Amino acid sequence: MNLPELVKNCKRIGISGHENPDGDCAGSCCGTALYLRKIFPDAQVDVYLEPMQECLERNIPGSDTILHDVTGNEERYDAFIILDSTPERIGAAEILYKEAAVKINIDHHRTNPGTAGAHCFIDGHASSACELVYDLIAKEQIDADIAKALYVGMVTDTGVFQYSNTAESTMHAAGHLMSYGFDHSSVIREVFFERTYRQAKVLGTALAQSELALDGKYIFCCFDAETLRKLGAERKDLDGISAQLLLTEGADCSVFFHESEPGVWRASMRSVLITDVSRAASLFGGGGHVHAAGCTIRTEIGAAMKAVREEIEGQLRNAGVI
Ligand SMILES: [Mn+2]
Known part of the structure; x- marks a missing residue:
């Protein structure tokens, strides 16, 4: 019907x-x-x-x-x-x-x-x-x-x-x-x-603070509440950051983490070719698509970032690219 x-x-x-x-x-x-x-x-x-x-x-x-x-x-x-x-x-x-x-x-x-x-x-x-x-x-x-x-x-x-x-x-x-x-x-x-001037500043900070890992295949950035406050960033100013991180040459996967409320973190994940980010998101009950996914993290962020990275690393190793 x-x-x-x-x-x-x-x-x-x-x-x-x-x-x-x-x-x-x-x-x-x-x-x-x-x-x-x-x-x-x-x-x-x-x-x-x-x-x-x-x-x-x-x-x-x-x-x-x-x-x-x-x-x-x-x-x-x-x-x-x-x-x-x-x-x-x-x-x-x-x-x-x-x-x-x-x-x-x-x-x-x-x-x-x-x-x-x-x-x-x-x-x-x-x-x-x-x-x-x-x-x-x-x-x-x-x-x-x-x-x-x-x-x-x-x-x-x-x-x-x-x-x-x-x-x-x-x-x-x-x-x-x-x-x-x-x-x-x-x-x-x-x-x-198009982006607002504030979004441009937030994005610039995210790019500047990003870290490259796993032989340059994984790029990520994490903003805690204090960073967001200093930038005056609202939720709508954070859209598209993971996609922009992924434009880095050689990167296959990007994740942008931010503290959406005290002790609660959002992770936005993107990938180009190899990494299935929906699997990384599902570690924390999230979901999405192979190349675009997200999740909410309610556990300690350091350990969560490590778990995400290990999932991505496993996939890249299985694919033989690292
Ligand atoms: Mn859609």
Whole structure:
């Protein structure tokens, strides 16, 4: 069954994605919402997401209708769609999903095992949740706003069509979306390359403090709360640091650690070719993709960094590159 079929008799439809929404998460949620509002004008379609970066808000049509708080919206949804995430990662909206009559999960994380009782559209090979949504909707209903929202997610999750998750199908879909006439050049500049001055300073510090290990194959950096405070860095200023570290010649794997709250650390992991960073992330209950993953660390950070490094080292040794 396709997506419109599944929700066609639903009067109230909820949509959500993972915490700290990125371009793919927000683009797929808003693109799906715009599409469902268009084909079912009598239905109420609500999107629940945490606040996102301003550049995403500016470039994702429909983001101005996002709800940040489930309080006051406890009325049961007829259908609830989770995009780019598992139910456990959507925060407070999980309760709304659990109570919905029709549950739908659309995701491209290969660590998503699929959810019992839900209609699952999960393809770990898809470039983005946005590409999955593109495949699931009726092409003749796409308009410039829907196209732009989905294009944002394809651009951000493929690193502007650079990463190995970019397939011929991705380029076909993106090319078709471009034909709706939004300013695709400014989308790419604003959602992928542009950074605030503070983000530039934070990134510069991360690059300067980075360490190279394992014969230059592993590059990492760790910011504790004190460093973050001195830099005046917020969570949104830390996106993209692991990807920038990975641009170092010879590196196959990068990890950026930071203390997100006292004693709680986030690790963002990227790799080029050999290292499967989802395995390193899963050491601490995290997950993601082969070349992009993350986890939350609640144990002593020195020991955790050592465990991550040993996992990467084991993989590089098995591959015979160190
Ligand atoms: Mn994604």
